[in-house]
Amino acid sequence: MTDRPPEIHEQRILGTELLWAVGVGVLVAATLSVVVFTALSRDINPPSNVERIDPKTLHLSGEFAEHNLGTTVGPDGRVTARMIATQFMFVPRCIAVPSGRAVTLRFASPDVIHGLLITRTNVNTMVVPGFVAQVHTEFTRDEDLLMPCHEYCGLGHSEMWATVQVMPDDRFKPGPDGRVSCAQR
Amino acid sequence: MRNVERLCLAHFWVAFAAFLVASLLGAWQMWVRSPLGANIGTPTPGHYFMSVTAHGVSMAYVLTTFFIMGFGYFVAVTSLGRPLPGKVWAWIAFWMAIVGVVMVLIPIIMGQASVLFTFYPPLTASPWFYIGLVLVVVGSWVWCILMFVAMREWKRENPGQPVPLAMFATVANAVMWLWTTVGVAAELLFQVIPASLGIVQTIDAGLARTLFSWTLHAIVYFWLIPAYIALYTMIPRAAGGRLYSDTMGRLTFILFLVYSLPVGMHHLMMDPEHGNGWKFIQMLLTVFVSVPTLLTIFTIMASLEIAGRLRGGRGVFGWIAKLPWERPAVLATGLAFVMLGFGGFGGLINMGYGMNAMVHNTSWVTAHFHLIFGGSVVIMYFAIAYEIWPRLTGREHASPAPLRWQLWLWFIGMMVMTLPWHLLGLQGQWRRVANFNYADPIIAAWGPWVLVSFFGGLVLLASALLFVRNLAVLHRSPLPVAQRPLYALAVHPPHRVPAALNGFGLWNVLVLVLMLLAYGYPIAQFVIEPSPAAMVHRMH
Structure with missing residues (x-):
């Protein structure tokens, strides 16, 4: 088992991370859109009359x-x-x-x-x-x-x-x- | 190791003793609720709710708090490479928490605290129950302070150096825990304990629920962070690779600190005491809690890929097969990710502003937190124990096979138990009942799935027993431990990091702002227009 450091350039690491961050952003935005769209269009709200x-x-x-x-x-x-x-x-x-x-x-x-x-x-x-x-x-x-x-x-x-x-x-x-x-x- | 072995082992053994007892109770409860246990007459609901209270308190408060404290001391000493400051205080905190646990358990066993681990008033238990909980929390506060001191002293000796990631994350958890406990501490000290002592006869139930929700979500991340510390700092090394990015690790733990707190009201989506706007804001913030987990999945996958490729893995997926799955830590990580996938998906449904109505207080929720906490988090507790036990005892396991068996059994048991619960929850099976009336046709149709989940519970119990056995035999193993490094190096180890990624001053300000935004009015409304108080209902 060698422990030689893998040769991955820092810029490449950052690039993949940014790409993933965009993916995460899309996922979060999509989740929110579905929730907000259904709440508004189908009038689905929690029971909250206070x-x-x-x-x-x-x-x-x-x-x-x-x-x-x-x-x-x-x-x-x-x-x-x-x-x-x-x-x-x-x-x-x-x-x-x-x-x-x-x-x-x-x-x-x-x-x-x-x-x-x-x-x-x-x-x-x-x-x-x-x-x-x-x-x-x-x-x-x-x-x-x-x-x-x-x-x-x-x-x-x-x-x-x-x-x-x-x-x-x-x-x-x-x-x-x-x-x-x-x-x- | 600098003479904290006994301190760490004492904490871990208390944690795992509680875990074993709670596993037994859990399996028994599932039998009582199943068609097999129905119509027996005994045990009574009194026994059942006593057991549920003991199960929840042991798993959620004792296992976690003691494990996290013990692990924190271990990380402080091993990652900083210096003795633990204030070790006497660590022992005082330990004994304080032990006294607290005894004070909690005695009234539970006497049937004077069957209020479940969430103890929602107006139901109140014996005051000893709450005072014991306070002692456990105060013990954990001492731990938090010791973690700050350890990091500060290391920083003073190593000016400008990045704090090792494992310690940075541990301190992030300590900071978060202090914020987290404010809610429940206020509820206990100002509302519940006076009610339990008979000083006041009425209580504002809506305010109590709101204060508890402040704690209720972040506490889950308090339990989870040790698992993530292992993922970032130990697992890449255990797999024979490197950590893909140290910065991403720091960012993840900071995001947990910031986003796990202002979201607790998603537990109150179905509550009548809060308006839709506030529920909506906290729902929005809740979505962002998924971000640190998604970042973690990426970084850990990339780190494992490095290990797989170093071992000769080729192609897009070829590196997965080359990973050393025979090592318990690597196996546990893989299984934890599968459970995190299912549990995380379920969590998104819970969070859904409208969808929550389908699942609130059904078995779906029970399934969700058993899968995420009992599954992903606890299986990483096992992995951590297996990694560090040899270092604490100086002994090595003869064979990793029983360790792998134990992990597989836990995974299989958890899946077999929780997947039917998800299904039953969608069909409307509700939580927290001592027995079901299987004569009702709707409930009768659930019977077979309840039996399947009970079988999963038995597999979990077998795994729990095997786990404790695996740790116990190590104390007598004749094999001396082979020295090997514990913590993973990053592909590009950090030389200097910005102050914002090396401390928490800035982030505390952000937490304060978000908490004022998310909880300011929802708590203030109970002062502006007090809700009519309810009579205290004492269960003691």
């Missing part, structure tokens, strides 16, 4: 009081589903949503940090006490989806999940109070 709510009193009155939870269709036809994420359940345990229509999901926690995702969709948010987590989405398939708590919230964390019942639009009929509940299956 809306404060007091976790100690949110269940007493207002939007997250018990009678307001679940799915509501407003006078303008907007569908909003509200849930409380608490140790160790979602309240209510099931929400009904229409397929093929814009839906707003709103969550709040009265106790610790929770999080959720809905399987087979890209619905994903943390639920941090002190803030309302809000996700805009549109469901495309009529099926029962699993919505687990995905942030460790205590020893009962593994038992915390809810169901999202996606209904065809013609079966998604609000009652006189504008509310829709899960169908018994």
Whole structure:
């Protein structure tokens, strides 16, 4: 095994490095372009509404009081589903949503940090006490989806999940109070 | 070696003892979560989360911190060729960190700290858990200061000379670590410890998460830099070649210092307490963290090419086959690069401002950091241990075969474990649960892949056992060590380098500016308009 110094001129080393640096620049620019283009053109943004709510009193009155939870269709036809994420359940345990229509999901926690995702969709948010987590989405398939708590919230964390019942639009009929509940299956 | 052998070995053995225990726990956790462990009734979720906490703390805090400190002392002495200044302080720091680890582990075992290694409040553990962590961090701060002193004294004795790359990089890591720990230190001292002690009853959970995110990404680079130090300074020599460019090495470590800090909010992409603009800025900065890694891949490949060609390799790819793959250090490098490729690709998805929603808090993320840290970084820890253990013990391995076996098993185990996790994560399998309800049809379909990944976990456990055995037998090996140089020379060794590439003054200013830009408002918003505090939930 010889240890003769390899004969590579410093200028040649610098040249290859600059070439690679250009390659890295192109790669970084391409990655950023894809991310920025999809965010702008398809309106894909993380859930970031920065809306404060007091976790100690949110269940007493207002939007997250018990009678307001679940799915509501407003006078303008907007569908909003509200849930409380608490140790160790979602309240209510099931929400009904229409397929093929814009839906707003709103969550709040009265106790610790929770999080959720809905399987087979890209619905994903943390639920941090002190803030309302809000996700805009549109469901495309009529099926029962699993919505687990995905942030460790205590020893009962593994038992915390809810169901999202996606209904065809013609079966998604609000009652006189504008509310829709899960169908018994 | 100037009498730091015992110091280094003490650190390394604590690190690897923690690693072995954590590997056992990891394999057990995978069994509990698999269809095999379901419906057994025992163990309870309490046991499971106790185990996850111990696994995370041991791997992420004990293995890493002790390994990095021990390796730093080794580099300071061997690369600078002078005794370690303040060796007494190094031992004090060691024992302080040991006391810290014991204080952390006792409440975990007693079930009073099942908050996982990320300990997000309002959940809080026994105060001993946090105070123990603080002691470990303070021990590591002493290490940082010793690294600065060692470099400064060497500079004084060698005015105008370039600091050897291995030491330059080690000090870069020490500087970065001081910046990194500011976030978690503020969270612990001002929020979590008072809450845990019962001094305050409410806590701002959003602020705590933000401060933790400050630490959460850079800490990963704190763990990674020793692996990169080995890649730049040891691997070219182990392969029989030269380092392609010393300057590129310096630049890489500076870029790590600068870009690993102002990016932590990409862990909070799905959080409601920050606006899109701030998430977007930190996402932009995150893209640049890939730059030092891409530069490293190029420089190390070029260095290995030199080795391959010196050994008679011809053609565009012929040099690859000529590399001495039978040497554990070279083999580990090749395997680390493969895992870095997969893990790095996954990381780009995580970073994606919109794509993050598909994978946040799913098994995809677990797979990503096991592949990058547990895979690429830890396999380089193995390579470093195999390279320097003979120098610490004065003994040589009888045969490198068990070392190669161990590295291959680690690689295979890691791939078999993490590739199914990536797949399951995309299907929505979420993280951090003690058991799955396999009666649910969606979850039942995941069962076979969970079993495959459990098998990977068993292979990893076998590799971990073999690793500790390989190191232990060396202490009794009859073969004396053959003297050989450790550090690679550069093709063009630097004679003088600009001050900016020989110290960190300028770069600290840049870090400060970037941190103010990236974290200034996101932290200040909690002061400008405090978010409603949550009740503390004590788990003790």
